Amino acid sequence: MTTAGENTGDTSPWRGGVNGHLPTPRPVPEGAAPAAEAVTAAEAARLKQQQRVTYAGYAGLVVVVGIAAAMSWHGLVGFAERQLEMTSPWSYGVPVSLDVAAMVCGFLALRSVISHDSAAGPRLLTFLLVAGSAWANYYQADHLPGGDSHTPAALYFGGMSILSFFLWDVVLRQIRRSMLKTIGAVEKPLPKFRLVRWIRYPRETFAAWSVSVRYGLTRPEQALDRVWETYQAQEAEEEIKQLVELERLPEGISKRAAIELAFKALGGIDAPAAVEWCKERGVEVDRSYAYEVARKIEPPQLEAVV
Structure with a gap:
């Protein structure tokens, strides 16, 4: 048997118990105050x-x-x-x-x-x-x-x-x-990069400094992360561009590798389009095998391919 104000079952500790009486306030943990x-x-x-x-x-x-x-x-x-x-x-x-x-x-x-x-x-x-x-x-x-x-x-x-x-x-x-x-009308200070970084990687450091000025970044690692992401995106675009412009696949390339290259060049998992892409570059691949390769690609591998 419970008294009025006790917290039972799913009843909220801040709702009244029986007859709607207010509950006893919870004690403050010792040491908090x-x-x-x-x-x-x-x-x-x-x-x-x-x-x-x-x-x-x-x-x-x-x-x-x-x-x-x-x-x-x-x-x-x-x-x-x-x-x-x-x-x-x-x-x-x-x-x-x-x-x-x-x-x-x-x-x-x-x-x-x-x-x-x-x-x-x-x-x-x-x-x-x-x-x-x-x-x-x-x-x-x-x-x-x-x-x-x-x-x-x-x-x-x-x-x-x-x-x-x-x-x-x-x-x-x-x-x-x-x-x-x-009143928040003054910009935050710009990040400071070490002199060694300026000497060893001047272009990368200047790019990070420019990004921090443009987007108001205050931490050096944030600016460098943006620059590295941009470089990686540029490298990926260049690689895809080379694959798109590729006229013939290398001799002895496996069908699985050819299908994966096709997925990467096409920017998505499209088995029929990948079969046609490989055929245009001298590699015959069955459509059923292309579907099988597409099914075996796990999500992390899918991101790496795309």
């Missing part, structure tokens, strides 16, 4: 580690860009005081109108990227402002008091502005690429 919790904890730890590395990288980037911006600011103030003969506080208007304006355009470009809009305009304006700042820094460092040329100093101060722009541009590109990856 702890294993899931362990996986979740490991994943959370990995994400926290990635966040720490990312924050550390951004902090380092801010320090580098900040130092470069400070040097550029110093050079632009000197350019305003010596070349434009501006006095404080008006001399600070030059770095504000160049570097700070470039920074504002950079933030506008970042906002456009985050909003999935085109950032071409803000990035172009940022580049123009940074180019002006670099020229002013170069000119100021190259025309220091004394009349001597200071080319290394000019290149260094001019390069600081360009460095800050390229660092910011790299950040924008990484953010855009990360967002594109999130």
